[in-house]
Amino acid sequence: MNILRTIRVALRALFRNKMRSLLTALGIIIGVGAVIATVSIGQGAKREVEKRFDAMGTNLLFVRPGSRSFRGRHGGGGTYVNLMPGDAKAILEKCDAVQYISPSVSTRAQVVYGNKNWNTSIYGVSDKYPDIRKWAVEDGIFFDENQVRAGQKVAVLGSEVNENLFEGADSIGQIIRIKKIPFSVIGVLEEKGESGGWFNRDDQIVIPYTTAQRRLLGIIHIQSIDISAVSMERTTEAVEQIEEVLRIQHKIAPGAEDDFNVSNMAEIAEGAAESRDVLIFLLGGIACVSLLVGGIGIMNIMLVSVTERIREIGIRMSVGAREKDILFQFLLEAIVLSVLGGVLGILLGVGASRLISIIAGWQTLVSNFSVVVAFFFSGIVGIVFGFFPAFKASKLDPIDALRYE
Amino acid sequence: MESNNNLIRLEDLKKIYKVGETQVNALSGVSYNIKEGDLVAIMGPSGSGKSTLMNIIGCLDRPTEGKYFLEGEEVSTLDKNKLARIRNKKIGFVFQTFNLLARTTALENTELPLLYSSTSKKEMMEMAYESLAIVGLKGRELHKTNQLSGGEQQRVAIARSLVNNPSLLLADEPTGNLDSKTGKEIMEIFKKLNSEKKITIILVTHDSEVAQITHRRIYLKDGQIIKEEQN
Numbered sequence: 001m002n003i004l005r006t007i008r009v010a011l012r013a014l015f016r017n018k019m020r021s022l023l024t025a026l027g028i029i030i031g032v033g034a035v036i037a038t039v040s041i042g043q044g045a046k047r048e049v050e051k052r053f054d055a056m057g058t059n060l061l062f063v064r065p066g067s068r069s070f071r072g073r074h075g076g077g078g079t080y081v082n083l084m085p086g087d088a089k090a091i092l093e094k095c096d097a098v099q100y101i102s103p104s105v106s107t108r109a110q111v112v113y114g115n116k117n118w119n120t121s122i123y124g125v126s127d128k129y130p131d132i133r134k135w136a137v138e139d140g141i142f143f144d145e146n147q148v149r150a151g152q153k154v155a156v157l158g159s160e161v162n163e164n165l166f167e168g169a170d171s172i173g174q175i176i177r178i179k180k181i182p183f184s185v186i187g188v189l190e191e192k193g194e195s196g197g198w199f200n201r202d203d204q205i206v207i208p209y210t211t212a213q214r215r216l217l218g219i220i221h222i223q224s225i226d227i228s229a230v231s232m233e234r235t236t237e238a239v240e241q242i243e244e245v246l247r248i249q250h251k252i253a254p255g256a257e258d259d260f261n262v263s264n265m266a267e268i269a270e271g272a273a274e275s276r277d278v279l280i281f282l283l284g285g286i287a288c289v290s291l292l293v294g295g296i297g298i299m300n301i302m303l304v305s306v307t308e309r310i311r312e313i314g315i316r317m318s319v320g321a322r323e324k325d326i327l328f329q330f331l332l333e334a335i336v337l338s339v340l341g342g343v344l345g346i347l348l349g350v351g352a353s354r355l356i357s358i359i360a361g362w363q364t365l366v367s368n369f370s371v372v373v374a375f376f377f378s379g380i381v382g383i384v385f386g387f388f389p390a391f392k393a394s395k396l397d398p399i400d401a402l403r404y405e
Numbered sequence: 406m407e408s409n410n411n412l413i414r415l416e417d418l419k420k421i422y423k424v425g426e427t428q429v430n431a432l433s434g435v436s437y438n439i440k441e442g443d444l445v446a447i448m449g450p451s452g453s454g455k456s457t458l459m460n461i462i463g464c465l466d467r468p469t470e471g472k473y474f475l476e477g478e479e480v481s482t483l484d485k486n487k488l489a490r491i492r493n494k495k496i497g498f499v500f501q502t503f504n505l506l507a508r509t510t511a512l513e514n515t516e517l518p519l520l521y522s523s524t525s526k527k528e529m530m531e532m533a534y535e536s537l538a539i540v541g542l543k544g545r546e547l548h549k550t551n552q553l554s555g556g557e558q559q560r561v562a563i564a565r566s567l568v569n570n571p572s573l574l575l576a577d578e579p580t581g582n583l584d585s586k587t588g589k590e591i592m593e594i595f596k597k598l599n600s601e602k603k604i605t606i607i608l609v610t611h612d613s614e615v616a617q618i619t620h621r622r623i624y625l626k627d628g629q630i631i632k633e634e635q636n
Binding site for chain 2: 005009012016017311312314315316317318319320321322323324325398399402
């Protein structure tokens with residue numbers, strides 16, 4: 001009996017009992033659907049993070065005061081006063097792998113325009129901030145080197161602040177008050193959208209760091225340095241150079257710990273990607289367990305099916321079916337069932353991940369690889385879990401089988 | 406000397422079952438010959454061994470001792486696969502409980518033996534249609550099992566048994582589940598098949614009325630042939 005005919009016989013047998021076939025395949029359908037959906041959610045999240053990191057630039061470095069072991073929370077290193085503008089200048093002069101620097105300070109302040117009031121983050125940065133952060137001005141201009149040196153009271157608004165204070169009117173040239181000090185608006189940053197859902201990057205105002213130090217904070221130190229390396233490849237080199245220069249600047253004895261730390265965006269990005277990969281594998285693994293359970297379900301139902309069809313097996317044997325004909329038939333039924341279940345599961349998984357991305361707003365990415373793997377996996381499940389029942393069926397004695405009630 | 410129209414030759418067949426510790430002698434030395442074109446009834450009370458004998462003649466089982474020659478070939482020592490081949494090509498079965506596949510059409514049921522021999526789909530359909538016409542079911546080929554009466558189902562079973570042009574037809578209490586009128590119709594079919602198509606038919610029954618159409622009756626008791634009667 002050739003393969004095609006056996007497949008047709010198997011299909012006919014499955015369709016004869018549609019309900020039972022569907023219930024049997026349900027485990028596989030759900031298992032495969034779960035694998036596809038969870039992996040796609042994980043892949044989508046990973047892709048989102050990758051895009052964000054790409055947008056920020058992987059040649060991005062940060063220098064913060066305080067050694068690694070004492071590092072404060074994000075944006076908080078405020079209790080340390082050992083980072084100076086001179087450090088930033090030294091880094092720029094002496095590290096040839098460094099392209100741009102931007103000393104930074106930050107604070108929150110009340111901003112007023114006319115009768116509009118808004119509490120927002122104020123970032124004091126250098127004129128190179130747009131280049132380092134890959135963040136262009138949409139309207140007007142960014143401040144330049146001279147304005148930074150002079151500590152001019154100029155401000156570039158984030159798009160959210162611009163919207164809240166000016167409501168669509170042209171803000172360029174207008175005077176706003178930050179902590180009651182008048183600043184002239186010279187530009188508006190392009191809209192970036194939310195970053196990771198917890199803070200809104202467009203809700204900020206950027207001013208020269210010198211102005212922020214003198215006028216808003218009354219300090220002479222800086223809180224961090226944003227640095228861009230010449231290229232992605234030279235980022236590690238840049239880190240080494242920066243550390244060397246700063247150890248000299250801060251007069252740190254050889255062997256003593258750094259009183260600063262340099263974070264490498266590329267490392268952070270990779271680390272995040274790795275942990276996301278682990279997450280994806282974990283999710284996929286759990287879903288695979290459910291696929292396994294589905295396979296066991298198939299085996300159980302096929303065993304029941306064999307028992308229910310003992311008479312039928314006897315009839316087939318009496319008209320000349322050999323052991324291997326029966327084995328093939330039932331094995332193929334199991335395989336067809338699990339492969340069909342796999343296909344339905346793939347459709348279910350793709351549909352579910354589409355639905356999730358619409359409803360929850362999470363990005364999902366169905367990878368072709370996971371579809372192919374799920375397909376083959378369901379076929380293998382059919383072979384492995386279908387074999388034992390098929391074998392039992394083929395070993396039945398025709399006389400006993402015919403007599404079975 | 407081999408008589409060339411002996412379809413079946415049984416030589417001292419014995420069948421012994423072990424049931425736990427005890428030994429059951431289902432057949433204790435049966436010897437008999439059946440010629441081509443014979444119409445024979447095997448009769449006897451239950452436990453006489455007639456089902457066992459039928460199973461051996463039908464190649465569903467092998468004797469513990471003794472020899473069975475079918476069309477001159479010794480089949481008593483063949484392996485399971487070869488026996489299956491013989492059942493497919495040379496033997497047709499009709500059972501008391503019809504034994505059709507449920508939720509399947511008369512046509513598909515009739516085609517069943519052809520699935521296990523190399524026959525093209527087209528040929529399968531042609532042969533099945535022919536077979537169903539012979540048993541008087543022309544026009545009912547696409548009805549499913551549950552849409553057929555008992556008599557019609559048995560006709561389908563007979564059509565199935567004939568579809569591969571077997572040399573031998575074995576029927577085990579073929580009218581046991583039918584009313585007497587339908588039963589008579591079925592027996593007419595057997596008579597016709599034997600007289601017109603010269604198919605060798607063996608009927609296993611305890612019903613005298615069934616045995617009436619046969620040429621000869623063999624009586625079994627305690628695993629042996631005790632009597633032979635011509636009709």
